[in-house]
Amino acid sequence: GRVHEYITGKIARGEKLHFTLVDPDKPFTREGLEKTAKLMAEAGTDAFLIGGSIGVTPEEAGEAAGVLKETGLPVIVFPGNINCLTPRADAVLFMVLMNSNEPYYLMMAQVAAAPLVKKYGLEPLPTGYIVVYPDTAVSHMGRVQPIPVGKPEVVLAYALAGEMMGFKYIYLEAGSGSQQTVPPSFPAIVKKYTGLVTIVGGGIRSPEQAREMVKSGADVIVTGTIVEKDPELAVKIVKAVKSPQ
Numbered sequence: 001g002r003v004h005e006y007i008t009g010k011i012a013r014g015e016k017l018h019f020t021l022v023d024p025d026k027p028f029t030r031e032g033l034e035k036t037a038k039l040m041a042e043a044g045t046d047a048f049l050i051g052g053s054i055g056v057t058p059e060e061a062g063e064a065a066g067v068l069k070e071t072g073l074p075v076i077v078f079p080g081n082i083n084c085l086t087p088r089a090d091a092v093l094f095m096v097l098m099n100s101n102e103p104y105y106l107m108m109a110q111v112a113a114a115p116l117v118k119k120y121g122l123e124p125l126p127t128g129y130i131v132v133y134p135d136t137a138v139s140h141m142g143r144v145q146p147i148p149v150g151k152p153e154v155v156l157a158y159a160l161a162g163e164m165m166g167f168k169y170i171y172l173e174a175g176s177g178s179q180q181t182v183p184p185s186f187p188a189i190v191k192k193y194t195g196l197v198t199i200v201g202g203g204i205r206s207p208e209q210a211r212e213m214v215k216s217g218a219d220v221i222v223t224g225t226i227v228e229k230d231p232e233l234a235v236k237i238v239k240a241v242k243s244p245q
């Protein structure tokens with residue numbers, strides 16, 4: 001697992017990581033994406049995620065992966081569904097949407113995806129995915145049962161279950177474009193009681209929010225929307241993650 005070693009090696013050296021999310025369904029030109037990728041790579045982002053909840057074609061995912069790989073950084077599929085898989089990426093967050101009410105997202109998407117992941121030679125990164133809030137595209141598509149914000153022990157129970165089932169990553173998701181981030185108490189409790197790589201994303205729009213999240217215990221911060229809307233601010237967020245002091 002080269003990508004897994006890359007990520008866990010950095011964490012073992014005391015680094016915090018930043019992943020840049022690119023949604024290939026959003027209109028992008030090759031030049032625009034190249035420019036953004038270069039900017040984020042120079043700022044110090046550690047990897048690119050590609051994916052979205054709705055409308056991504058395998059061709060678009062492949063095209064985006066091709067451009068992003070030119071930076072030399074790992075490209076990881078963050079699949080809303082099996083349509084996001086592309087052999088041009090390096091790895092895939094092989095996820096279970098743990099708080100979904102829908103059998104498809106609990107097991108059948110993974111069953112449908114597994115032969116493709118194998119054929120494509122993608123490195124699977126076993127990930128428990130938890131979507132906190134009810135009013136986002138991902139929570140709608142995934143038929144999510146929201147997590148009560150005042151109950152970090154609920155998130156911990158999911159994380160422990162995931163760890164006991166062999167997951168290596170937990171992704172605490174507010175939802176892309178969310179008005180609020182996940183409560184910092186969530187990564188804090190997961191970090192305290194599990195050995196999972198803790199990824200936090202959704203609604204992070206300022207260096208302060210990113211810094212608060214890494215100080216709470218998040219290993220990896222993901223930003224997507226802000227990279228599209230305000231790349232200069234996204235650069236500041238990367239810098240805050242990479243040197244949180």
Ligand code: 1GP
Binds near residue numbers: 175176222225
């Ligand atoms: C969404 O966690 C990611 O899956 C990023 O969210 O677009 O709000 O940064 P934003």
